[in-house]
Amino acid sequence: MRASRFFISTLKEAPADAEIVSHQLMMRAGMIKRLGSGIYTYMPMGLRVIRKVEAIVRDEMNRAGAVELLMPVVQPAELWQETGRWQKYGAELMRVKDRHGRDFIIQPTSEEVITDIARTEIKSYRQLPVNFYHVQTKFRDERRPRFGLMRGREFTMKDAYSFDRDAASMKVSYQIMYDAYIRIFTRFGLEFRPVAADNGAIGGSGSHEFHVIADTGEDAIVYCPTSDYAANMEAAEAAPITLPRAAPTLALTKTATPGKAKCEDVAALLAVPLNQTVKSIVLTVEKEVDGKLDKQVWLLLLRGDHDLNEVKAGKVPGLADYRFSTEAEIVEWFGTPPGYLGPINTVKPVHVVADLSVAPMSDFICGANEADFHFTGANWGRDLPEPVTFDLRNVVAGDASPDGKGVLAIQRGIEVGHVFQLGTRYSEDMKATFLDENGKPQLLQMGCYGIGVTRILGAAIEQNFDAKGIVWPVSIAPFEVVLCPMGYDRNEAVKTAADNLLAGLLEAGVDAILDDRGERPGAMFADWELIGVPHRIVIGDRGLKDGKLEYQGRQETAATAVDLTGIIAFIRARLPA
Template identity: 70%
Template sequence: MKASQFLISTLKEAPADAEIVSHKLMMRAGMIKRLGAGIYNYMPMGLRVIRKVEAIIREEMVRAGAVELLMPVVQPAELWQETGRFDKMGPELLRVKDRHGRDFVIQPTSEEVITDIARQELRSYKQLPKNLFHIQTKFRDERRPRFGLMRGREFTMKDAYSFDRDAEAAGKSYDAMFAAYCRIFDRLGLEYRAVAADTGAIGGDRSHEFQVIADTGEDAIVYCPTSSYAANIELAEALAPEAGRQAATQALALTPTPGKSTCADVAALLGLPLTQTVKSLVLATDTRDEQGNVVASQVWLLLVRGDHDLNEVKAGKVEGLKEGFRFASTGEIEAHFGCKPGYLGPIGLQGVKVVADRTVAAMSDFVCGANQVDHHYTGANWGRDLPEPDLVADIRNVVAGERSPDGQGVLAIQRGIEVGHVFYLGKKYSEAMNATFLAEDGKPRPFEMGCYGIGVTRLLGAAIEQGHDERGIVWPVSMAPFEAVICPIGMDRSEAVRDAAQQLYAALQAAGVDVLLDDRGERPGAMFADWELVGVPVRVVLGDRGLKDGVAEVQGRRDAAATAVPVGELVAQVKARLQG
């Protein structure tokens, strides 16, 4: 490709609404252009990256035995109503009506459609296993789209769905997809971790996220440096203290804490470690009648140590909270505790279910709210000063340095960006949609399903968040819009430079290098700045002075300086740098 034939639209400054590095650099490099909130045009430079990512994904999916199809962006609401997600999914699901008043959705995912295909086409166990995938546009009506392609409303994803006869076979399909994902991200040249994850709203039992490591990542990844343990923060297990609960050594005392409503302030006032305090969080669950009206509410008090944070995903797995919870209103809190928030505690309660984190359940002589403004209890102990909690559960986030759940060391935490997710769905969708096949005994059985997604366009943002410097993007070779760029200095004035550039361009193309010839006649500084911003991995500079000595300059995007290379060795040198 020659630059004069291509559309290059780089900017010196990012638009004011660009918030994070990847958003700024993609806008400046002319890879995307904003059309509306969370909606972007993929410009030629960005589309080249997308197509390269898609090609790698496609190759590895086919290698793993998956078969490609294409499902529509607009889907009939009837399918979503079969699974109940038409109502449950909330405002992120964009619902539309056609001219006849029929309901449709702009799909954010395709479980319903693929299950409908399976129940029509896969009739016998002899047709299993089967894995079907597509790469398609998705739409999620984000309340506040931001960060460019990282959290846009319209995006591209690869979805794959496996269908198996039983759980054992489904596990093999899951493992095959897990291995395929590892190959995909290895080929993309990204530093990543595969972490155990919560299955979330999509359902299922087994789940892993593929996280690209980046300091700017939204997700916290928990891992053990001395073992293979890795999980996201929502799932990582926080173990109970090894020592267990110690015997009480203090008497319970009502202690004035004027104006001190947080654990940190109370600990500082009393000269105690924050680890001796207990934090109270109040939730509520509602019982509804057939019309959806609330007929009763239950208040819950969740207790975590003062230096720990509540993990809402874990809390949602506690018996009694599984069907959904909300944070209690101020009125509910005052009615049950006789006090405003800030001084709440578990002593002297009636009609409140108490859930203690494992660490809190092992504490003694702790500090907690006294349900009186400007007062806390010190020296509180389970069994003596208050009943044992109704439930003890892991309801907090882990912290770096504590024991790994696998017993192989201590935990560390780093940031990551989720770019892929694999789920074992089981029968969640096949049973809801009556999708069955005839088993060997001639009886119908629901499919065991798996679901496997990769955020194609999100990968671009994640790769940039991982790879950039003060000059621009630093792409892995496999993702770069062009592998190499030829920058001829004075090409419009020097026949020698023009001929050398044309010859090198043809030679690199013949050698299979995805090369761009910058024939725009720009000044060297402008040319170099453009291609450093875009992130082309290898740059070759041709000039009259060097050609007289039979050399040109080659510089990798990560190199601090250029290297003089004989003209006859340029093709080999470029290929070696791309492979190295």
């Protein structure tokens, strides 16, 4: 490839709306161009990276036995209505109508379509297992698109779907895909971590996320440095406290705490540790019973130094469809606005659930359900009934690991892949069955496996950049090697050597580009450092007279002189096999 025949469009400054490093550098390097909110054109330089990501994904998916097809971007609403996701998916689902007034969606994912294919094409157990995948455009109508490709509305994703005869076979297919993902992210050259995760809106029984480690990541990854335990914050388990509860030493006392509505302020006023206070979170569940609206109010109790995990709260029996209570509801049930709430002396009965860390507490402090007052010396069994307990909180660094093999640490990550054990979540709704050995219909067992292809670009840059620009891993860089000739348009010896070297590298299977634009050396080097090409070869008249070229890796601080005759072997030794 010659730069004069390619399209290179770099910027000295990033647009004002580019908030994070990956967005700024991709715009400056001419890899993407904004078309609309959360919608980008992939420019030639960026598209080369995307194609390399896709090639690795396809190679490993094919190696794992998956079969590629291509499902449409636009899907009929009827399929989504069968599974209930037409109503449940929410505002992120882009709904459209055709000229006849029929409802369609622009797909964010393809569970319904692939299940429809399976129920019409898979008839017998002899056709199982099978795994279909595609690489396709997706659209999610994000409320606040931001961060370039990290949280855009239109993006490219690889999604795969396995079909099996029973749960045991489905778990085998799941493990095959999990192992394939390990190989994929290893080949990308990224530092990553697979973590146990919550299935969320996709549904199913078990899942893992794959995170690229980056300090700027939006997600908190919980792991144990001395074991294999890892989970995202939503799914990370808080180990129960096994120490026995201490006996009460204080009387229950209503204590004045004027103007102190937060646990931190109450603890400071009373000169006690924050972990001796209990915070109250009020939730409401509304259900229709016998044609009437039944409203239940729940009080969740957490230690003052802990935060609620909303996903865990939704798993408490009876709280699947909760919402946070309004102030009017809080006043009606507790007799006071938020800030002084507690489980003692509520106006109306509430369902109390205590976090695992609250159940062992004694002599704790909680709201008195009266403005400007808290109870001190509160104790279970004496002042209020023994609590129903549940794991409700976000874990914190230093908590005991649930596997008992150390303590937890937390790092930031960017989710770029997710694998799910769906089970019969979709096959049951859509009546996708096959005939077993006895000729009896059985529901297909499904797995689902996604990789955010375009999101990989942003995640890779967030992990790999410096003051000069992007530092691509060589496997997904737009070019592996750039040739920078000094005076290409003025020096015949330099021109000849550069042309010959380009031809030799291409013949050797090296993805190289020759910068024949006639740019000044400083501007030329700055462009390629910004773009992030991993290997640079400088061809100059002085070096050629000695039979030498200058090689410099993207993160190396000095150049190395290499014999002209050995440069191709030198480069190939530095590239992946």
